[in-house]
Amino acid sequence: MTTAPTAPLTSTDDYNAAVEAALSANAAYYTDGTSALDDPSYDALIRQLQDYEDHHPEHIRSDSPVGKVGGGAAPTGDVAHTVPMLSLDNVFDAEGLTKWGASLARRLTGPVHGGYAVEPKLDGAAIAARYRNGRLVQLVGRGDGIHGEDLSHAIGSIVGLPERLSVDTTVEVRGEALLTRAQFEAANEQRREHGSKVFSNARNGTAGTLRGAKSRDYTIETTFFAYGAVTFDGVDILRGETHEAVMAQVDALGIQTTAATEAGLRVYETLAEAHSRVEEINALRAELPFGIDGVVIKANRFDEQQTAGFATRHPHWAIAYKLPASEAQTKLIGVEWNVGRTGVIAPRAVLEPVEVDGSTVRYATLHNPSFIAQSGMMLNDIVMVWKAGDVIPRIEAPVVNLRGADATPIILPDTCPKCGGDIDKSGKRWECANGTGGGCGLLAALTYAVSRDQLDIDGLGVTFLEALVENGAVSDVADLFTLTREQLVAAARSVKRADTLLEQIAAAKEKPLNRVFCALGIVRTGRTLSREIARHFRTMDAIRAADVDALAAVPKLPAANAPKIAAHIAAMGEVIDKLAAAGVNMREPVTEDAATGPLTGQIVVVTGGMREALAKFTNRNAMRELIENAGGTSSGSVSKKTTILVAGANAGSKLAKANELGITVLNEEQFAERVADYLG
Ligand SMILES: NC(=O)c1ccc[n+]([C@@H]2O[C@H](COP(=O)([O-])OP(=O)(O)OC[C@H]3O[C@@H](n4cnc5c(N)ncnc54)[C@H](O)[C@@H]3O)[C@@H](O)[C@H]2O)c1
Numbered sequence: 001m002t003t004a005p006t007a008p009l010t011s012t013d014d015y016n017a018a019v020e021a022a023l024s025a026n027a028a029y030y031t032d033g034t035s036a037l038d039d040p041s042y043d044a045l046i047r048q049l050q051d052y053e054d055h056h057p058e059h060i061r062s063d064s065p066v067g068k069v070g071g072g073a074a075p076t077g078d079v080a081h082t083v084p085m086l087s088l089d090n091v092f093d094a095e096g097l098t099k100w101g102a103s104l105a106r107r108l109t110g111p112v113h114g115g116y117a118v119e120p121k122l123d124g125a126a127i128a129a130r131y132r133n134g135r136l137v138q139l140v141g142r143g144d145g146i147h148g149e150d151l152s153h154a155i156g157s158i159v160g161l162p163e164r165l166s167v168d169t170t171v172e173v174r175g176e177a178l179l180t181r182a183q184f185e186a187a188n189e190q191r192r193e194h195g196s197k198v199f200s201n202a203r204n205g206t207a208g209t210l211r212g213a214k215s216r217d218y219t220i221e222t223t224f225f226a227y228g229a230v231t232f233d234g235v236d237i238l239r240g241e242t243h244e245a246v247m248a249q250v251d252a253l254g255i256q257t258t259a260a261t262e263a264g265l266r267v268y269e270t271l272a273e274a275h276s277r278v279e280e281i282n283a284l285r286a287e288l289p290f291g292i293d294g295v296v297i298k299a300n301r302f303d304e305q306q307t308a309g310f311a312t313r314h315p316h317w318a319i320a321y322k323l324p325a326s327e328a329q330t331k332l333i334g335v336e337w338n339v340g341r342t343g344v345i346a347p348r349a350v351l352e353p354v355e356v357d358g359s360t361v362r363y364a365t366l367h368n369p370s371f372i373a374q375s376g377m378m379l380n381d382i383v384m385v386w387k388a389g390d391v392i393p394r395i396e397a398p399v400v401n402l403r404g405a406d407a408t409p410i411i412l413p414d415t416c417p418k419c420g421g422d423i424d425k426s427g428k429r430w431e432c433a434n435g436t437g438g439g440c441g442l443l444a445a446l447t448y449a450v451s452r453d454q455l456d457i458d459g460l461g462v463t464f465l466e467a468l469v470e471n472g473a474v475s476d477v478a479d480l481f482t483l484t485r486e487q488l489v490a491a492a493r494s495v496k497r498a499d500t501l502l503e504q505i506a507a508a509k510e511k512p513l514n515r516v517f518c519a520l521g522i523v524r525t526g527r528t529l530s531r532e533i534a535r536h537f538r539t540m541d542a543i544r545a546a547d548v549d550a551l552a553a554v555p556k557l558p559a560a561n562a563p564k565i566a567a568h569i570a571a572m573g574e575v576i577d578k579l580a581a582a583g584v585n586m587r588e589p590v591t592e593d594a595a596t597g598p599l600t601g602q603i604v605v606v607t608g609g610m611r612e613a614l615a616k617f618t619n620r621n622a623m624r625e626l627i628e629n630a631g632g633t634s635s636g637s638v639s640k641k642t643t644i645l646v647a648g649a650n651a652g653s654k655l656a657k658a659n660e661l662g663i664t665v666l667n668e669e670q671f672a673e674r675v676a677d678y679l680g
């Protein structure tokens with residue numbers, strides 16, 4: 001795989017080869033961003049070079065990347081920087097941080113007095129934004145730290161970097177331009193539409209976006225976060241003795257700083273506290289709307305920064321605490337096609353196992369067949385795998401310049417890989433035309449139907465269901481309700497278990513319509529939509545009588561999906577009749593109406609583990625149902641619109657945010673009291 005050797009370099013030949021490898025990786029990294037090495041491999045290579053150069057100073061090549069900003073390979077323009085724009089030194093663990101703290105104290109001949117400012121290390125491209133008399137006049141890339149490229153053509157496409165300041169002042173603000181996750185996806189969508197090569201990750205996408213802004217006839221948006229400011233044109237407007245104070249001043253000018261994020265700047269007295277903040281930011285990482293590759297710790301007071309001084313490549317007063325890489329390169333060795341519960345046929349990438357952010361990744365989602373076609377991916381391509389906010393690893397695009405002779409096209413299936421039936425290719429997602437109600441995906445559909453959020457027959461595990469399907473006792477969800485005691489005893493091999501199951505099945509007959517409907521596994525519907533449909537129509541008969549237009553009128557139901565949903569409901573007619581005949585409830589209970597419930601008009605967010613009075617609502621869907629039954633609206637994230645936060649055990653960032661916004665926070669007891677009539 002594309003990892004660098006880890007043994008020490010022992011000969012000049014080895015050293016020369018390693019320098020060449022680093023230089024070509026660098027050149028790719030800073031230009032079109034498709035390096036042959038991932039970051040950990042590159043960093044390991046640089047450490048090897050450093051080690052060799054320490055022992056053989058007589059062999060050091062003048063073009064060695066060690067100790068240079070941008071490894072000496074970043075595109076350098078002709079714009080002179082006001083003051084050097086440097087890189088950062090790295091540490092990777094607590095020990096490294098302690099060492100850095102000790103060396104800082106030595107330079108200051110005593111401890112740090114002004115505290116440590118801690119900020120996220122944003123993973124994009126450094127730019128300097130020059131404002132003259134309140135107008136954004138020039139953007140400059142970092143280059144070799146002394147000269148940078150003019151990137152002014154990107155003015156107007158960078159969120160957070162206004163073209164006019166709130167005050168007519170002259171200043172140079174420095175910070176990181178990046179693609180947020182959403183901007184990254186939008187950028188790739190645009191590039192696919194325009195037939196351009198998609199970016200394989202957000203970081204290299206940023207450099208490409210800024211540099212390419214000149215030659216594109218469409219605009220790709222990026223986002224800016226400031227992390228510094230220097231005087232420009234000799235106009236000294238910066239006030240305050242600390243980094244923190246200047247960042248507040250930048251913020252007041254209308255420029256976005258990291259204060260706009262949950263991981264924003266905070267100042268701590270001790271390095272130990274700063275280290276805890278590193279861990280906090282690491283925990284927030286998955287939730288942040290953009291990528292970070294570390295946390296930056298800086299001496300907060302300028303006089304202390306000045307005393308500590310600079311090395312050629314980096315300041316002594318700041319350090320980057322690198323977090324484990326959230327992406328890595330590996331090889332796409334296969335594509336699997338899985339058939340899901342509603343018959344969706346989804347492709348999954350099989351990867352050569354690779355370590356990403358502390359776990360081994362073997363698979364990644366490929367979304368749908370059109371994604372494969374548009375990404376231009378081929379089998380045996382090298383791909384960049386990354387973990388986004390979600391847990392499913394993703395790959396975006398192949399690293400085309402690493403494509404080998406063994407690359408072969410990815411073959412899309414002609415027939416359902418599971419049952420051999422036809423595939424419905426009319427939508428973006430392919431579906432087995434035989435995939436619902438009966439044939440393909442039956443077992444998965446049944447598992448879904450009996451699960452806790454639907455019919456809640458928890459004694460029916462997959463193996464049990466499999467036995468029932470195999471011996472012919474069950475061929476659709478309705479058959480579950482006519483199972484005899486004998487059949488259950490035979491499958492369960494236990495009278496006691498069979499009786500428990502009979503009780504659960506009897507209880508399932510009384511479930512509200514929304515759950516019964518959901519258990520049908522109708523295409524393009526899930527928990528939320530099933531609840532909307534049941535609330536809207538109130539009875540199964542009304543649902544069946546609804547035409548496409550009537551369905552499209554259901555709140556939250558995308559009109560484009562209504563025809564498929566209507567067709568599937570019609571196709572399930574026989575199963576629904578069987579359910580009704582078995583005595584399964586077909587009505588949505590009219591609870592206190594949304595207009596009169598105790599939570600009417602309230603927008604409620606739940607966070608943390610539910611205990612005590614709400615202990616049986618540990619499942620978030622159960623809480624949502626409770627909130628909606630009581631007339632409220634349930635939401636997943638805290639915003640200004642939120643009116644109540646229910647905070648349980650170990651509530652974290654949502655609680656902090658609610659407190660910040662002055663939102664009513666209730667504990668389990670208080671909330672339970674409020675909805676006492678609905679706890680059932
Ligand atoms: N894969 C490859 O082939 C390859 C090649 C070259 C470099 N790299 C990677 O690039 C990195 C080295 O690049 P570098 O020297 O540009 O350093 P760097 O990018 O790791 O760190 C310095 C930069 O951090 C940024 N930064 C983000 N948040 C900041 C904040 N709050 N305060 C100050 N600065 C902040 C600034 O842009 C600054 O220039 C390494 O991680 C290396 O692995 C990889």
Ligand SMILES: [Zn+2]
Nearest residue numbers: 416419432440
């Ligand atoms: Zn099938």
